[in-house]
Amino acid sequence: MPIHHVAWQTTYKCNLSCIHCYAAKVSSRGLLSTVEAKKIILEALEIGAKAFVFTGGEQLLREDILELLI
Numbered sequence: 001m002p003i004h005h006v007a008w009q010t011t012y013k014c015n016l017s018c019i020h021c022y023a024a025k026v027s028s029r030g031l032l033s034t035v036e037a038k039k040i041i042l043e044a045l046e047i048g049a050k051a052f053v054f055t056g057g058e059q060l061l062r063e064d065i066l067e068l069l070i
Helices: 034-046 065-069
Strands: 005-009 051-055
Touching: 034 051, 034 065, 051 065
Parallel strands: 005 051
Antiparallel strands: none
């Protein structure tokens, strides 16, 4: 059965301090490298993902986000 929806938390970094958000509490976690992230995206597409949602923290704080989106 194909996966129809993938939600990926691209980063835990955030430049805000929202009271309701947990991102700041887990910011010490490591990120996937650009190569690892691209591999995951391609694998999701290969198994039939129709929607891929990039979530976060603040996704634009990830330096390679535009490369991952294209």
